[in-house]
Amino acid sequence: MADKHTYFDWVYEVTKSIPAGRVTSYGAIADYLALGSARMVGWALNQAHSQPDVPAHRVVNHKGELTGRNHFTPPSRMQELLEREGIVVENNRIKEFETHLWIPSVHLADLDIDLGAD
DNA sequence: ATTGTGACATACG
DNA sequence: CCGTATGCCACAA
Numbered sequence: 186m187a188d189k190h191t192y193f194d195w196v197y198e199v200t201k202s203i204p205a206g207r208v209t210s211y212g213a214i215a216d217y218l219a220l221g222s223a224r225m226v227g228w229a230l231n232q233a234h235s236q237p238d239v240p241a242h243r244v245v246n247h248k249g250e251l252t253g254r255n256h257f258t259p260p261s262r263m264q265e266l267l268e269r270e271g272i273v274v275e276n277n278r279i280k281e282f283e284t285h286l287w288i289p290s291v292h293l294a295d296l297d298i299d300l301g302a303d
Numbered sequence: 304a305t306t307g308t309g310a311c312a313t314a315c316g
Numbered sequence: 317c318c319g320t321a322t323g324c325c326a327c328a329a
Contacts, residue, residue, distance in 0.1 A: 192326055211311050222324040223311035253310030
């Protein structure tokens with residue numbers, strides 16, 4: 186990573202760390218980074234199209250709604266990917282959201298993520 | 304330096 | 317749960 190790490194990169198790293206079959210919220214990522222705010226995370230993911238390794242479909246808002254699906258191609262792609270992971274989506278909302286919720290600041294606490302370790 | 308923008312979160316009623 | 321209001325802050329022009 187010779188490139189300068191911007192806020193986007195941090196969000197990408199955390200998002201890529203989300204296990205399959207799990208989802209997280211923008212606020213959870215923002216809380217883990219302890220930087221910016223949830224809006225910054227969503228804004229960063231908006232540019233995640235440049236990063237094919239970033240499973241942005243696993244990031245939803247705190248209501249469990251697939252708010253970013255409109256940025257996928259096609260929009261239904263986001264729900265399709267989630268269901269492929271075994272997540273049930275109903276009315277653009279994740280069923281048992283809190284059950285599938287994966288909080289980096291908790292589950293990733295012991296992980297040796299390379300945030301700045303590069 | 305200033306302004307506009309945004310895939311959100313929280314508080315309150 | 318719903319609607320409204322306000323805070324949030326990195327980045328591009």
